[in-house]
Amino acid sequence: MPTNPATKSVNVPAATHFLLSKEAKRLQISQADYTGAAVRYFAERGLHPVEDVAREGQLIMQQVKKLGDRVFGYLQEQERSLLLPMLEEMLRSRVTLERVLRMNEILVNNLTQQLSGLNEAQLNEQREGLKQLRAQNEDMIERQAKEAIAAAQQVGAGRINDGDTVAKAVKN
Incomplete structure (x- = not known):
């Protein structure tokens, strides 16, 4: 149990904890900072972290479509x-x-x-x-x-x- 009331503990599988430790050490940040950044990344983008990367790909495709529509609109206006x-x-x-x-x-x-x-x-x-x-x-x-x-x-x-x-x- 954590001694600091501003922090909470989470149980993760040993393999996940190993990856967390390895990556946090490589980036020279704490495991808490790494975990917080990962959670914020998924939360801010509205992504589901367990699903495949398809959701993010869909978002990228939507952005590409919007950009394509803008370019096409610009070309039509020029015409x-x-x-x-x-x-x-x-x-x-x-x-x-x-x-x-x-x-x-x-x-x-x-x-x-x-x-x-x-x-x-x-x-x-x-x-x-x-x-x-x-x-x-x-x-x-x-x-x-x-x-x-x-x-x-x-x-x-x-x-x-x-x-x-x-x-x-x-x-x-």
């Missing part, structure tokens, strides 16, 4: 807030490009027919006009590209809340 608007803008650009190419083809055919009736002076005048238009077009493309990059940087690298922000900046 909704970032990837879908990017895809939409890319498809819009593709359709616009197809239309512009078709209109360009029609204009080239019409221009070829008109230019066949011009004299050399008129042709030179048309070439100069085309050079000026090309320069203006290249300047406009460069300006719009810089504005789009600046708008994307303002929105931030982490999360684009409005998928049309970059597109709006480009169109202005």
Whole structure:
């Protein structure tokens, strides 16, 4: 019987007591501290110490599932807030490009027919006009590209809340 009223005694099989002594000595702690820590471990986690480790495995699997759900939710949010608007803008650009190419083809055919009736002076005048238009077009493309990059940087690298922000900046 213990002499200290704050402690209680527990009867354990001899083999268990041998393991307790061996492990407590290895860790350089008292048998009471080792026993207390072991009891607290099972109690705090709600584990049944006699059953297999299956309960703890179930808890780990639940945590893994929760983490997987969070990751999947994050990916879905990224898809909704970032990837879908990017895809939409890319498809819009593709359709616009197809239309512009078709209109360009029609204009080239019409221009070829008109230019066949011009004299050399008129042709030179048309070439100069085309050079000026090309320069203006290249300047406009460069300006719009810089504005789009600046708008994307303002929105931030982490999360684009409005998928049309970059597109709006480009169109202005």
